[in-house]
Amino acid sequence: MEFLGxxxxxxxxxxxxxxxxxxxxxxxxxxxxxxxxxxxxxxxxASAFNQxxxxxLLEEWEKALSELKNAERLIGNPxxxxxxxxxxxxxxxxxxxxxxxxxxxxxxDPDSGACRTRYGLIRIRWLTALCLINLGRNEEAAPVxxxxxxxxxxxxxxxxxx
Numbered sequence: 001m002e003f004l005g006x007x008x009x010x011x012x013x014x015x016x017x018x019x020x021x022x023x024x025x026x027x028x029x030x031x032x033x034x035x036x037x038x039x040x041x042x043x044x045x046a047s048a049f050n051q052x053x054x055x056x057l058l059e060e061w062e063k064a065l066s067e068l069k070n071a072e073r074l075i076g077n078p079x080x081x082x083x084x085x086x087x088x089x090x091x092x093x094x095x096x097x098x099x100x101x102x103x104x105x106x107x108x109d110p111d112s113g114a115c116r117t118r119y120g121l122i123r124i125r126w127l128t129a130l131c132l133i134n135l136g137r138n139e140e141a142a143p144v145x146x147x148x149x150x151x152x153x154x155x156x157x158x159x160x161x162x
Contacts (some may be wrong), residue, residue, distance in 0.1 A: 005053040015108045017047035024050055024107035026030055029057055045116065046108035052131075053107055061131040068128045071120075078118045089119075090152050097154075105129065122151060129155055 016035055023032035036054040052067035071149060081089055096103050104126040125144050130143035133155065 012042070013112070014047075014137045017044055018052070020047065020053075020054065021107045021109055024053060029054070033058060043074065044110050045071045045120055045124070046110040047114070048074060048129070049120070050107045051129060052124075053105065056090070056127055056131060057105070059134075061134045065128065065131045065135075067150055068124055068131065071124045072128070075116060075120050075124065078116065080123055088150075093152060122153070126153060126155075 085162035
């Protein structure tokens with residue numbers, strides 16, 4: 001028995017989006033760059049985020065901003081977390097940072113659905129702020145940093161973000 005939508009053959013762009021996610025997840029930046037150079041899915045915010053992440057890791061911050069802007073446009077404005085959900089999310093961010101996790105440098109799974117939630121928007125803006133800071137555009141980054149501060153996300157600047 002097949003579920004709706006599961007028998008669909010993925011387009012080349014969708015396949016590249018999944019390949020890019022897998023390469024970034026494995027930490028294979030050279031392969032990720034080769035995949036990112038191919039045509040990617042243009043309607044999936046996770047794929048656009050992953051393109052931006054790949055460019056960020058290559059220190060191509062201006063190009064990364066372009067991809068992240070597209071990702072934010074695609075995601076729209078998902079609803080805010082409920083208070084109890086928000087508290088747990090903030091706790092998860094704090095624990096991750098205490099353990100040294102670099103959540104902002106992890107790719108988003110194009111198939112997870114998380115890319116279309118508030119979490120996806122937070123991750124997109126997190127990486128956007130880091131790009132702007134690395135470019136020395138702190139005034140542009142200020143409203144994004146304020147948005148992130150709602151979730152107790154503190155940005156470090158420069159090379160320590162890698």
